Amino acid sequence: MIERPLAVSCGDPSGIGPELLFRAYMRREKLGLPPFAILCDPDFLDARASRMGLAVPMRGFSEWSETASIFPDALPVMALKARFDDCPREPLIAHAAGIIESIDRGVDAALSGEASALVTLPIAKAPLYEAGFAFPGHTEYLGALAEKQTGHAATPVMMLAGPGLKAVPVTIHVPISAVPGLLTGELLEETLRITHQDLQTRFGIPKPRIAVSGLNPHAGESGKMGREEIELIEPVLARLRQEGMEIAGPLPADTMFHERARAGYDVAVCMYHDQALIAAKALAFDETVNVTLGLPFIRTSPDHGTAFDIAGKGIAREDSVVAALKMAADMASGSFSS
Numbered sequence: 001m002i003e004r005p006l007a008v009s010c011g012d013p014s015g016i017g018p019e020l021l022f023r024a025y026m027r028r029e030k031l032g033l034p035p036f037a038i039l040c041d042p043d044f045l046d047a048r049a050s051r052m053g054l055a056v057p058m059r060g061f062s063e064w065s066e067t068a069s070i071f072p073d074a075l076p077v078m079a080l081k082a083r084f085d086d087c088p089r090e091p092l093i094a095h096a097a098g099i100i101e102s103i104d105r106g107v108d109a110a111l112s113g114e115a116s117a118l119v120t121l122p123i124a125k126a127p128l129y130e131a132g133f134a135f136p137g138h139t140e141y142l143g144a145l146a147e148k149q150t151g152h153a154a155t156p157v158m159m160l161a162g163p164g165l166k167a168v169p170v171t172i173h174v175p176i177s178a179v180p181g182l183l184t185g186e187l188l189e190e191t192l193r194i195t196h197q198d199l200q201t202r203f204g205i206p207k208p209r210i211a212v213s214g215l216n217p218h219a220g221e222s223g224k225m226g227r228e229e230i231e232l233i234e235p236v237l238a239r240l241r242q243e244g245m246e247i248a249g250p251l252p253a254d255t256m257f258h259e260r261a262r263a264g265y266d267v268a269v270c271m272y273h274d275q276a277l278i279a280a281k282a283l284a285f286d287e288t289v290n291v292t293l294g295l296p297f298i299r300t301s302p303d304h305g306t307a308f309d310i311a312g313k314g315i316a317r318e319d320s321v322v323a324a325l326k327m328a329a330d331m332a333s334g335s336f337s338s
């Protein structure tokens, strides 16, 4: 049980995020959900709920301590300065400032301890870039905010966590052509150390078993299909094994995700975004959660995006949002460490 609520940033208001939170709220008792509150434009939320015929009680608050008494009867809403138009399926560049304000204020609440954790609803990257947002996604932005606000360096590590697989990409939102250049021994080592530490401290796995993929087909086939495995990955793994970490690899990425292979490790660390995320989403699209490791606060998110094609139609599934709320609460309460 968490003592303070989860802060939920609103994501792109033209996407499916808000309606999924409405549905989660309406099923809160049946699902045993922890208390949560959204940072958004209250008029927009009213408009979206009534457009969709959802009778969601909502009540404004200004102090996080008020949410405990509100949540049983109404979805607590902290009003943003920004205003949103209710236009499902039509992302607007004009919404960018409010989307970012919501994330910023959610981070403030999580860092100050007023909220137990931050759960982010999906953002669409392209409209934010057009508005001048300089970060590839939440993950990188949250790392920069953490660094700015605490004065300590933070390397955010993306992990997709589902019922049968935890998977970490070492390089994240970068063009595939840039991956080999960005993949350095330092980045790999830091990612492995953060993953190892956060699986221990946030997920209660005392001795994490880590499987590391190669970069090339067949993990390089002894150097005949690429040399990154020999020259870059193996030396890092050897060093960390000497420190006592349990690490297998570099493994061929195509054979490390089948069921028997997955039974042999707690987390797969992969070299680039699609190696990790295709496996995670193919196995459990509805249940998987995107969690950021390496931050001084807890952040989870559904694994899916804004799904503009179906926003406002009442057909989007709330499972991954529900899983993100539950995982954030479990991490905050230490439930994983039993």
Ligand SMILES: NC(=O)C1=CN([C@@H]2O[C@H](COP(=O)(O)OP(=O)(O)OC[C@H]3O[C@@H](n4cnc5c(N)ncnc54)[C@H](O)[C@@H]3O)[C@@H](O)[C@H]2O)C=CC1
Residues within 6 Å of the ligand: 016, 121, 122, 123, 124, 125, 126, 138, 290, 301, 302, 303, 304, 305, 306, 307, 308, 309, 310, 315, 316, 317, 318, 319, 320
């Ligand atoms: N955590 C975040 O903020 C994330 C944001 N994105 C962003 O979302 C935008 C759209 O990305 P896409 O690649 O189209 O991925 P998407 O996940 O938004 O949609 C992919 C497909 O899955 C379906 N889908 C997604 N979520 C669903 C749900 N809850 N229930 C039923 N069907 C669902 C969509 O209708 C679509 O057909 C992009 O701008 C991307 O950057 C993508 C992933 C995560």
Ligand SMILES: NCC(=O)COP(=O)(O)O
Residues within 6 Å of the ligand: 123, 136, 137, 138, 139, 140, 277, 290, 301
């Ligand atoms: N593909 C995952 C994704 O786009 C989510 O990224 P982030 O916004 O959580 O950094």
